[in-house]
Amino acid sequence: MYVIVAGAGKVGWNLARELIGKGHEVTVIENDRRRYLTVEQELEHAIQYGDATELWVLERTGIQRADLVIAVTGDDEDNMLICQVAKEKYMVDRIVARVNNPRNLEHFKLLGIHPAVSATDLILRLIEHEVPQYGLVHLLDLEEERLEIIELIVGERAPAAGQRVDDVALPDGSLIISILRDGMGFVPKADSLIEAGDEVLVVLDPGLEGPVTAQFAATNAAA
């Protein structure tokens, strides 16, 4: 695979090193002369000096034949535009953009830049995963496919506790895809029993979080 990485900061440099280690062809673009010279000592011909938002710089690196363009500069506007031209002008199949300021995430969405990865967001999700104070953890949002996967812990007196998967009153458009118990996970069958304390992964249409959560949350009413 031929990968172009825009930005030779910590993220870009390490990404390039990993990708080269996996046998991919990589070109990094860096527009700070001093940084370029530092990284060039290791990456040699796999880094070029220039502004990756300029079209001729991208063309010089052979963007027309790139399979993947990764924009990880420290500037969100740059990352958005690099990915936009990669996708819409040069028809690159796959793009990945780094979001530096999570408040800019909506701009990436507006411009159709997907996936856009924000370190702040990733760490927040990990925190939610470790401290699940909301009862439900979003593991994956497939926005274009209009699906999401969430993780829930089955409460002591939840409606689903002690029930067969088949008998849990889940709304249409949701499905239990895995049960984690005692550190082990399995894909349940219709007659698998759900126990209090289990962690269940549910795939669902967006908007069904309420009724799905209701089945697994501990409610006194359901006792």
Place this chain on the structure above:
Amino acid sequence: MKIVIVGAGRVGSAVAKWALEQGNEVSVLDEDPLSQERLMPDGTASWEDLGGQFTVGTALEIDALQEAGMAGADVCILCTDGDNTNLVVAQIARKRFDVPKVIVRVLDPYRAEWYREQGLHTICPTKVAIEMLEDAVVNV
């Protein structure tokens, strides 16, 4: 007409002053509070006294764009000193705020051309300068 101008440099402030004199409602957004000085014609009256609006903020911040009145604008002009900021905010103005007329200054001729093909109204001073210089050489 309500005109929002993002970037109060030499170009932005001149266009803003002209637009206000023409009797438009003019709102200027710039991240530098001092740039407001360029909007005062002779230092006697302030920009706000003349009826203009000035917002200090970064163009990428939705709050700043909202405060500058992007939502109800008829025209939006992007002329900060960064092509990339101009191109991103122009698309935000068009797609998110549905501004009917968005004009964006892009110094890089190559990208000005491509984004024009994508439907953005781009103005490229570099291209104009190149043409004028070429013309000046030929027509001495």
